[in-house]
Amino acid sequence: MSAFTAIGEDREIDQNEFTPGIEPQATWCPGCGDFSVLKALKQAMPEVGRTPDEVLLCTGIGCSGKLNSYFESYGFHTIHGRSLPVARAAKLANPGVEVIAAGGDGDGYGIGGNHFMHTARENHDMTYIVFNNEIFGLTKGQTSPTSPKGHKSKTQPSGSAKDPIRPLSLALASGASYVARTAAVNPNQAADILAEAIEHDGFAHVDFLTQCPTWNKDARQYVPYVDVQQSDDFEFDVTDRQEAGEMMYEVESKLYEGEVLTGRFYKNDRPSYGEEKRATGEMPEEPLAERYFDEDAQWERAADELIEKHT
Amino acid sequence: MSAFTAIGEDREIDQNEFTPGIEPQATWCPGCGDFSVLKALKQAMPEVGRTPDEVLLCTGIGCSGKLNSYFESYGFHTIHGRSLPVARAAKLANPGVEVIAAGGDGDGYGIGGNHFMHTARENHDMTYIVFNNEIFGLTKGQTSPTSPKGHKSKTQPSGSAKDPIRPLSLALASGASYVARTAAVNPNQAADILAEAIEHDGFAHVDFLTQCPTWNKDARQYVPYVDVQQSDDFEFDVTDRQEAGEMMYEVESKLYEGEVLTGRFYKNDRPSYGEEKRATGEMPEEPLAERYFDEDAQWERAADELIEKHT
Amino acid sequence: MTDQELIWRIAGGSGDGIDSTSRNFAKALMRSGLDVFTHRHYPSRIRGGHTYVEVRAASEEVRSRGDGYNVLLALGDSFARNPQEDAYYGKEELKPLTENFDDLREGGVIIYDEGLIDEEQAEEVGLHEKAEENGWYVYPVNLRAIAKEHGREVMRNNAGIGVMSTLLDFDTSYYEEIIGEVFNEEIAEANRTVIRDGAGTAEEFDEHPDLQMPTAEEHDEEQALVSGSDAIAYGSLDAGCRFISGYPMTPWTDVFTIMSQNLPKFGGISEQVEDEIAAASLALGASHAGVKAMSGSSGGGFALMSEPLGLAEMTETPVVLVEAMRAGPSTGMPTKPEQADLEHVLYTSQGDSTRVVLAPGNHEECYEQIRTAFEIAYDYQIPTVLIYDQKLQGELRNINVSFFDREPDGDPGSVLTEDEIEEAAHHNSGKFQRFNYDRDKEVSPRTVPGQKGGRYLATGNEHNESGHISEDPTNRVLQMDSRLGKFEYIREELDEKGNQTHYGPDEAQYGIMTWGSHQDTVFEAVDRLNEAGHSVKALGVSDMMPYPAEEVTAFLESVEECLVVEMNATGQFRGLTQKELGRFGPKLSSLLKYNGNPFEPAEIVEGFETSINGEELGDTTMKYVPAAGD
Amino acid sequence: MTDQELIWRIAGGSGDGIDSTSRNFAKALMRSGLDVFTHRHYPSRIRGGHTYVEVRAASEEVRSRGDGYNVLLALGDSFARNPQEDAYYGKEELKPLTENFDDLREGGVIIYDEGLIDEEQAEEVGLHEKAEENGWYVYPVNLRAIAKEHGREVMRNNAGIGVMSTLLDFDTSYYEEIIGEVFNEEIAEANRTVIRDGAGTAEEFDEHPDLQMPTAEEHDEEQALVSGSDAIAYGSLDAGCRFISGYPMTPWTDVFTIMSQNLPKFGGISEQVEDEIAAASLALGASHAGVKAMSGSSGGGFALMSEPLGLAEMTETPVVLVEAMRAGPSTGMPTKPEQADLEHVLYTSQGDSTRVVLAPGNHEECYEQIRTAFEIAYDYQIPTVLIYDQKLQGELRNINVSFFDREPDGDPGSVLTEDEIEEAAHHNSGKFQRFNYDRDKEVSPRTVPGQKGGRYLATGNEHNESGHISEDPTNRVLQMDSRLGKFEYIREELDEKGNQTHYGPDEAQYGIMTWGSHQDTVFEAVDRLNEAGHSVKALGVSDMMPYPAEEVTAFLESVEECLVVEMNATGQFRGLTQKELGRFGPKLSSLLKYNGNPFEPAEIVEGFETSINGEELGDTTMKYVPAAGD
Numbered sequence A, B: 001m002s003a004f005t006a007i008g009e010d011r012e013i014d015q016n017e018f019t020p021g022i023e024p025q026a027t028w029c030p031g032c033g034d035f036s037v038l039k040a041l042k043q044a045m046p047e048v049g050r051t052p053d054e055v056l057l058c059t060g061i062g063c064s065g066k067l068n069s070y071f072e073s074y075g076f077h078t079i080h081g082r083s084l085p086v087a088r089a090a091k092l093a094n095p096g097v098e099v100i101a102a103g104g105d106g107d108g109y110g111i112g113g114n115h116f117m118h119t120a121r122e123n124h125d126m127t128y129i130v131f132n133n134e135i136f137g138l139t140k141g142q143t144s145p146t147s148p149k150g151h152k153s154k155t156q157p158s159g160s161a162k163d164p165i166r167p168l169s170l171a172l173a174s175g176a177s178y179v180a181r182t183a184a185v186n187p188n189q190a191a192d193i194l195a196e197a198i199e200h201d202g203f204a205h206v207d208f209l210t211q212c213p214t215w216n217k218d219a220r221q222y223v224p225y226v227d228v229q230q231s232d233d234f235e236f237d238v239t240d241r242q243e244a245g246e247m248m249y250e251v252e253s254k255l256y257e258g259e260v261l262t263g264r265f266y267k268n269d270r271p272s273y274g275e276e277k278r279a280t281g282e283m284p285e286e287p288l289a290e291r292y293f294d295e296d297a298q299w300e301r302a303a304d305e306l307i308e309k310h311t
Numbered sequence C, D: 001m002t003d004q005e006l007i008w009r010i011a012g013g014s015g016d017g018i019d020s021t022s023r024n025f026a027k028a029l030m031r032s033g034l035d036v037f038t039h040r041h042y043p044s045r046i047r048g049g050h051t052y053v054e055v056r057a058a059s060e061e062v063r064s065r066g067d068g069y070n071v072l073l074a075l076g077d078s079f080a081r082n083p084q085e086d087a088y089y090g091k092e093e094l095k096p097l098t099e100n101f102d103d104l105r106e107g108g109v110i111i112y113d114e115g116l117i118d119e120e121q122a123e124e125v126g127l128h129e130k131a132e133e134n135g136w137y138v139y140p141v142n143l144r145a146i147a148k149e150h151g152r153e154v155m156r157n158n159a160g161i162g163v164m165s166t167l168l169d170f171d172t173s174y175y176e177e178i179i180g181e182v183f184n185e186e187i188a189e190a191n192r193t194v195i196r197d198g199a200g201t202a203e204e205f206d207e208h209p210d211l212q213m214p215t216a217e218e219h220d221e222e223q224a225l226v227s228g229s230d231a232i233a234y235g236s237l238d239a240g241c242r243f244i245s246g247y248p249m250t251p252w253t254d255v256f257t258i259m260s261q262n263l264p265k266f267g268g269i270s271e272q273v274e275d276e277i278a279a280a281s282l283a284l285g286a287s288h289a290g291v292k293a294m295s296g297s298s299g300g301g302f303a304l305m306s307e308p309l310g311l312a313e314m315t316e317t318p319v320v321l322v323e324a325m326r327a328g329p330s331t332g333m334p335t336k337p338e339q340a341d342l343e344h345v346l347y348t349s350q351g352d353s354t355r356v357v358l359a360p361g362n363h364e365e366c367y368e369q370i371r372t373a374f375e376i377a378y379d380y381q382i383p384t385v386l387i388y389d390q391k392l393q394g395e396l397r398n399i400n401v402s403f404f405d406r407e408p409d410g411d412p413g414s415v416l417t418e419d420e421i422e423e424a425a426h427h428n429s430g431k432f433q434r435f436n437y438d439r440d441k442e443v444s445p446r447t448v449p450g451q452k453g454g455r456y457l458a459t460g461n462e463h464n465e466s467g468h469i470s471e472d473p474t475n476r477v478l479q480m481d482s483r484l485g486k487f488e489y490i491r492e493e494l495d496e497k498g499n500q501t502h503y504g505p506d507e508a509q510y511g512i513m514t515w516g517s518h519q520d521t522v523f524e525a526v527d528r529l530n531e532a533g534h535s536v537k538a539l540g541v542s543d544m545m546p547y548p549a550e551e552v553t554a555f556l557e558s559v560e561e562c563l564v565v566e567m568n569a570t571g572q573f574r575g576l577t578q579k580e581l582g583r584f585g586p587k588l589s590s591l592l593k594y595n596g597n598p599f600e601p602a603e604i605v606e607g608f609e610t611s612i613n614g615e616e617l618g619d620t621t622m623k624y625v626p627a628a629g630d
């Protein structure tokens, strides 16, 4: 029997189970978009049939990183920009665990950009939610990699001279196999997208637009938003890389013109990293973590296997 | 008068000036593609009209990083993956200097990936040459981010389970304004492309295929290669982002099928970071470095400008 | 007016305007002729949570946080209620009251906003009981209502100021003057009305507290109210620094922000970049190109600078980094002070450390030592780190304006001009010899890109005289000895600067040593101890590397025992002292605090008395670590 | 056969097969019954450049590099000529001869490849003159021609072995046996022919050297030839480590490679990732999920691990990191040994350090201490770093095979099972109390994701018992004291392991202390010193943190003076000792070396004699730093 009976447990799940008794009320600022991510995520959990004890939520540092405090599950609130490498190893160690990583736009696209690129290319089977408020929230409102050009802040008093990064295009070019954008103002779409992302067998990237009324006061609240899947104005095939790429480019550009386009942009079924790695024989079939709890486990001895080469 | 008379000096330039007297012969392995980068770069210099004293070459660590030892100019052989941030600040400090950064595929796309992405988006006016040998050369042959899937090495004994990254696509998605690929086997194209890249006013990324006969023995030597600009089989507009993107995707995929496609893929005239930053008023019009050599410079006093706020 | 000191706390939620109100208040007191010193306490949270700022004011010099406080303006946390967001949480809004009970002195004054803090709730938490026990004067006023009546809710802070003016006989004219400077006339007027209304309301109270405002006499000269961060930023600008690269991180962000806002005006460049590895690397690139450059960070951000810092050491690239400490390890307590990054800053990065580390003890030293940092870095071509902490960063303090009246320094240090390059040593291939064996004060002058005839190679590998990579053992030793040999000359230079601060009677029986931001708190404690009949002197050490061995030796030799006061759990500075001057180990004991709150002077007094009496500390917020037995 | 020791050097370019030939040679000697020890010297370059490997062999125990050497097989650098690439460079190919003149003992033997090293050129560099002066025996042979005749050019190494077999009376049967094991029959046969032809050629020489092979007696039990890296990797596997994440960096790459090649066979996972920040972070992620995990790096790569290391401290996540030192700072000399990362490893990362650091002194200790590192890390939930260097990493040495005959350890440490979780403390909301105040040996057992009822929050922020973020001062102190309090129990545990190694007469007048890879070289020097009439004992210290204060105190108290031998420029271990045990400062002096070459025993003898005589060191490759005067 597994040492991890929470994994795959089949029972009714109530989204309230994901509200921690210790900090039931989040302390984000009034009107913060982060509340919506929390809500959507809680809402998605019963849909994907996972209980708090089988979910590992890894976050970075930022207002976004506080998600861990308000979402009941196993959690690892790591350091700024490093949620992905921590998360993906946990998945390799115990593929039965549902691994979700989350962080801010500074956390994920700024300091953590390299891990984003490499985790996407490796296509680890996990979900990555980026709270994109186009600002550094927790450090009090500096320009972030997604802040629009010309954006004024304390550290860019005359306005940013930098074009913002294109998170969706980067995810695609890097190799993410599921790419979507949703917005705090769009709670049902958000919950659906998160559920899809979690169920996707590969690296699912969700760029979640979360308004920051405190530091991005004059920024749009991401309304009105358009769901590209619902709108007749957009026609493209989410499984076609080229069409997806063009759509993403448009979506990214339009955001800075005030048009909020959301939805699923790309979905592809290439094997996840775990599958690839098992196929090469470089990863055990049984979850590695199980072995440490198996009293009958046979541990290989270096002396038996290797010393002969040296004699 | 400028304190930097080497800058913009107008005189005959001989490419041999770029051969250092101290290490005139490079010690790369016989047959190494790195020799070609060195040759092409030396060849490009008279074309762009720059002398050794007005060029700053910043490299990372790797076989590629040794370029500094064999190319005579100002040089900063930095640390693994960090040539770009060092280089771009030097350019901001003294825009008259011709700044070139160079490194390996591990250096630039692995550990340095985040700087690559952000330097490209900021569109600093500089050239970035990546010696792409699809391997970690200096550390003795481990899988690199561009090694093909299935590539066996000491650290991936059963073959890499990772899809290689797409350096050209990433450059484009990140915002590079000049993107090209050339190969060591193609010395004239290489010199031309490097000259173009250097003359380009923005971030120019050149992915330079450099065979590593020592660790990538069975890898192709990048022959036969095709120059997409010379071949009738390819038709696309290098100034059209979408067409460029599709071309890059094909080029990247084909490489792993044994077809070596090279040439210019993208060129765009958006303003360089220096121009943008000067336009916002956050960068002085005169090269900042000049001021330190100007005996008549007026240095602002904190007491005069700022203390009033505190009284 | 009295000769009492005022220690005033304003408490509310983050975002309730605590910061600006306290700053204006402190400035007003300063203008009135008092000396002021502030202390901030806040959570790592943008809105809500319990925050306070303390303003200490007296007619004589005030140079530290005091002991406890005597006036509380408790606003209540206005962000504690947020029903739309499911964020209506318990008694949070009471915290600005309840969390401040402990430190209020006997006879102290509480003014609280009835508009947010329910009287009944206040009763429930035992306010009146405690007030009776401690002889507190308690004044509930509906500040919120007053504010709303004349303007917006945020003006309730000023309603509180009004109440105070009546109760403590505080003349609001300077305060109103400042209100006029920071707001447009309409808002200023509304605020003034709020103040007056508050004052009027207070007149209805029968009982007034004993405490009154301290008597102010005009300062001899004009004063400026500055924080440690201001002092560091202004010192950097005056040092000729015109390039900064950084990434935000509390508490370093302040220096970065002040520099970013002013550099464009000063003809310089500020870059906010992708991460701290890049930030430090950019500073190196700019410096390599001839510009005086700095970067910095806190905790984890500085940890990411470890590798570029080593590159600066090996390439002898001048650079100034500042490290603003906060409570660690890891993310720790981001808004709380601590002095636990000393060893990290001294030793991070592989290989033998070749850096200078300075730790200023107060605001003036922040300004002076960052200037010294630039001088040393650029003259000696060595990375120089200024280490300070969240406490010093945010404390406001009045300083003579004339203090800042200094010449800026545009000298790029040991760099050659093109004319000098022509005369200088070159390899016969034409390469400039950047790293000569034969050096004056172990410094080999450098050139910068674009200079004719100056080309050379800077590399993080060991290298020969021309900068080319070399693994020759003899060359290795010569280059290492040059890099490390600089310390001897730097030590001399620092001795001339006199960065260490001595305090108290020359001939004292006992010593107290400290470093960094607690210096002036220790000095205040020394005064009290001597007044109480002890014989104590103190030494505030700023030079961490190279260590001022002679000066400290003389100090330690002159005392019987020495208590080392620092804000960390392992006694890092005491450890450094033992490493450098081991034989004094048996004389040294430690007084440590690492609960996130800085020492108060009385705690140091208590710690000292405990140490000489060989007693146990009653207070569990501190730790006493005696000298190792022989 | 004789009782002399053989110290044999094979020299050529990188890529000339120096490594494999020397390994085969050492193994052959081992099988013949000799004890062997190797030392490698090579440049940071893939092909060409001057490289050598030394094999020291004797009939009694050999545990260190020797003094100089007595047989040179100089192959010449076959990569020094490369005309197509413009890479034809001067006298480079002579270096394997010329660079080795200095250390060859009197009466030594030189065999060189005439096929690459021109006799006339050899004459020009004064070979024969020097040979006459030093009584060397010189044998030019066209090894290249022999090799080409029977096979490929690379076989010239074996032609050299053949020549040696005749000249030194070396029985090639074991060597040929090994050739048969590593090559297919065809190639093996060609190599054997080459050996024989070499042997035949040598018979034409009239004069044979005095030197002969040492006499071999069969070992008592079967021997294995292992490097420090082998020992670390095998120890890790036996410790139950089944996850490694890394990024290549010399010299750490070796451990990473051995693990990567074997982990799949052992049912584990190896991940080569984008950088070292990721590498360390992955190890934390895997450990958090219940797996015994490790990572590691060298110099700059370890510097990048600084921040994740602090995260492990704060979250009490077990992890083992190895740090393989090379000469710094920065990129330094990547293939040269040094012991200058000690302070970096002890202190890097913000906040008070909470890590265990062990420094094994030889191969057996590598195996044992990496196992200890895993035990401590997983039992005490603390990051544990094993620090070693380029020297120990690459040295081959014979060890009894039975030494490795140990039980593997699959125990995940202080982790609860689901049954135990049910019994354990939970917050009333159902959250598991991961960070209890009340602990046994200051350890609060953990759970892992997927376990029912075990959910908790791990955070790098200061946190309360359930793991939630807390800035409460009381909680802060309790949590800090728990994390730091572990050291007391770990110290006890380490004392039981007895990681420190004592050597020499108990009652000695003088002491020598060292740490890490020079331990056995120091011990050899101690033997010689005592033989020469001095009274000296030695202590090799492995526990860097927590420091073995009592044991070192006892040692230092028992001697009059103590010389601390280490391979860095600032005496870092001596500094640590003074920090911990300051009062012994006046007894401690340092013998330092930092030119890229490890100490030879004779140098330590010289250094010791200099130190007690108060003389100057003649040899400028070392530095003597006397005790600080009182």
Ligand SMILES: Cc1ncc(C[n+]2csc(CCOP(=O)(O)OP(=O)(O)O)c2C)c(N)n1
Binding pocket: A061, A062, A063, A064, A065, A079, A080, A103, A104, A105, A106, A107, A108, A131, A133, A135, A136, A137, A138, A139, A144, C247, C248, C249, C250, C276, C300, C301, C304
């Ligand atoms: C290495 C490091 N650098 C900097 C910081 C300071 N820091 C904390 S959060 C943050 C950025 C927050 O922005 P974002 O990631 O967009 O998150 P948000 O607060 O907007 O949700 C920064 C710079 C840190 N904790 N660690």
Ligand SMILES: Cc1ncc(C[n+]2csc(CCOP(=O)(O)OP(=O)(O)O)c2C)c(N)n1
Binding pocket: B061, B062, B063, B064, B065, B079, B080, B103, B104, B105, B106, B107, B108, B131, B133, B135, B136, B137, B138, B139, B144, D247, D248, D249, D250, D276, D300, D301, D304
């Ligand atoms: C921080 C850090 N990590 C690792 C290394 C070791 N290292 C040196 S070069 C290199 C990779 C070389 O590969 P690449 O960048 O492709 O350059 P190449 O040698 O192939 O030209 C590595 C991992 C290092 N010097 N610094």
Ligand code: SF4
Binding pocket: A027, A028, A029, A031, A032, A033, A034, A063, A064, A133, A137, A138, A211, A212, A213, A214, A215, C046, C047
């Ligand atoms: S600062 Fe912005 S992102 Fe952070 S909690 Fe407040 S509104 Fe949300």
Ligand code: SF4
Binding pocket: B027, B028, B029, B031, B032, B033, B034, B063, B064, B133, B137, B138, B211, B212, B213, B214, B215, D046, D047
């Ligand atoms: S190892 Fe490869 S990349 Fe490096 S010098 Fe040799 S051939 Fe070139």
Ligand SMILES: [Mg+2]
Binding pocket: A062, A104, A105, A106, A131, A132, A133, A134, A135, A136, A137, A144
């Ligand atoms: Mg953000």
Ligand SMILES: [Mg+2]
Binding pocket: B062, B104, B105, B106, B131, B132, B133, B134, B135, B136, B137, B144
């Ligand atoms: Mg490469």
